[in-house]
Amino acid sequence: MVTRTETASAATAPRAGLTYRPNVDVSDRGTEVVLVADMPGASAATIDVTFEDGVLSLHGTVAPRASSGRAVRQEYGIGDYRRSLRLGDGFDGSRIDADYRQGVLTIRVPRLAAVLPRKVEVRAG
């Protein structure tokens, strides 16, 4: 998993047209926070995930689809995806894992071991 800075992801040229905010599910599973985003039509190679100052940002570039003929009905638009969420402190940005399949991006952000609850052994004197 690559963690890039905001400047690095901003360097990727934005595509003309609307940018969409993908719907997400975010769940806290104790040792990690899992974000699942619907990003149909993107590809693993063109998705950028960054984690900086407690903010998780995702950006997906969607290639224009081959379209022949004339549009009879257009119910949804096609464009890049962009969204940022504040997770806060206590996460390990170097161990973030991202996976893209069936148009769904899943990001696992593990908590730092130091902030997890820990049972302290009591030694006998």
Added chain:
Amino acid sequence: MPAYRTGFTLPLDELRDEIDRLWTTLVTAPPLHGWGPRSEESVFPAVNLRETDDAFTVEAELPGISVNDVDISVSGDSLVLKGARRGDAVAANSAADTVASRGADHAADAPTGGKVVWLLRERGSGAFERRLTLPVAVDSLRVEARLVDGVLTVVCPKLAACQPRKVEIRGA
């Protein structure tokens, strides 16, 4: 609409969302695919339909849905997309399928032992069925469908009798 933990999304993100919504309303730009709390009243899936001389191409966004979970049937000029999106596997086997609205001391009471606390739930799941009427009848035997990266593409060739044809004019 689930209750969100306050301060979880960025204020600018919320503002951007609001602007997007206004923009969409004002210029009637097509919305994002039909899942989610913002489009509860809309039909799912949203489709784009294109026409060439010999075929119609129907495109729909079905993220997180496997090939085995979609049924497509064609008859005459009618096309039916049917299927279901499975819920989150972890959510399904967890009793804690509830949305929590929690305070600032969140790190201190972080759940352990596999308990899931939802911070945001915008993606829907469940069954869907969409019936479309195409402008003319199509050749059901030659309809082909592909599902790649959550995008379904159904190519429906028109019946020969419905295709444009240049008519020769005979001389006297």
